[in-house]
Amino acid sequence: xxxxxxxxxxxxxxxxxxxxxxxxxxxxxxxxxxxxxxxxxxxxxxxxxxxxxxxxxxxxxxxxxxxxxxxxxxxxxxxxxxxxxxxxxxxxxxxxxxxxxxxxxxxxxxxxxxxxxxxxxxxxxxxxxxxxxxxxxxxxxxxxxxxx
Numbered sequence: 814x815x816x817x818x819x820x821x822x823x824x825x826x827x828x829x830x831x832x833x834x835x836x837x838x839x840x841x842x843x844x845x846x847x848x849x850x851x852x853x854x855x856x857x858x859x860x861x862x863x864x865x866x867x868x869x870x871x872x873x874x875x876x877x878x879x880x881x882x883x884x885x886x887x888x889x890x891x892x893x894x895x896x897x898x899x900x901x902x903x904x905x906x907x908x909x910x911x912x913x914x915x916x917x918x919x920x921x922x923x924x925x926x927x928x929x930x931x932x933x934x935x936x937x938x939x940x941x942x943x944x945x946x947x948x949x950x951x952x953x954x955x956x957x958x959x960x961x
Contacts, residue, residue, distance in 0.1 A: 816858060817902040824892075825868045826856040826944075827909045828952045829877060829918070836934065836949075837877065837918060840927040841942070847897040850927070853942035854949070859907070869909050876926075878919040883912040888951040892944060906944070910952045 816822035829837040838852045857872035859865065870881050892904040920926045932938065934949065 817904045818896065818900050822902075822904045823859040824856050824904050824906050825859055825865065825872055825909065826854060826906045826948050827869050827873060827911045828854045828887075828949060829873065829911045829913045830956065831915045831931065832912050834933055835915070835931040836937075837913070837915075837929060837931055838937065838945075839876070839920070839929050840938075842925050842927045844924045848942050851940045851942040851945075852930075852938045853945060856906075865907050865909075869907075869911065873911055873913065874921070876921045877913065877929075878921045879913050879917040881911045881913060885910045885955050887955040890948065890951070894943070906948065908948050908951050910955050 814820060836854070838854060840852050841849055843849050855872060855876045857868070857876070859868040863871070865886070866884055869884060873879065873881055887908045887910055889908065890906045892906050894902055896902045915931060918929065920929055930938065934953065937945065
């Protein structure tokens with residue numbers, strides 16, 4: 814049985830930022846199951862028994878080799894689309910904003926990431942992952958409310 818195909822999957826989506834308006838994105842490699850070469854934020858499946866924040870912190874450590882300095886829950890979306898095999902998928906996406914130290918970020922999964930980059934939102938590169946802007950708009954509401 815496959816998560817998101819045979820039953821609803823739960824994923825933690827995170828937008829790492831530096832606190833100064835820049836967001837960390839990675840370019841997906843050919844080894845990714847779908848949307849190869851697109852720019853994406855981080856994310857990964859919640860493991861059985863994990864709290865939401867534990868899952869996000871684990872995934873950020875795995876993907877970007879760094880610890881989270883501050884974590885904020887931004888929202889949740891229902892993601893229904895088709896996968897690389899054209900099968901319908903259904904995921905619940907828990908969306909977070911994560912403050913990290915840019916000097917400590919590195920590629921943690923070189924098989925799935927071609928490169929990393931820090932970008933202001935109006936400079937997010939092309940091609941973008943199909944969910945990047947939809948989910949970023951939810952995170953932006955949290956970031957915009959934070960005092961400078």
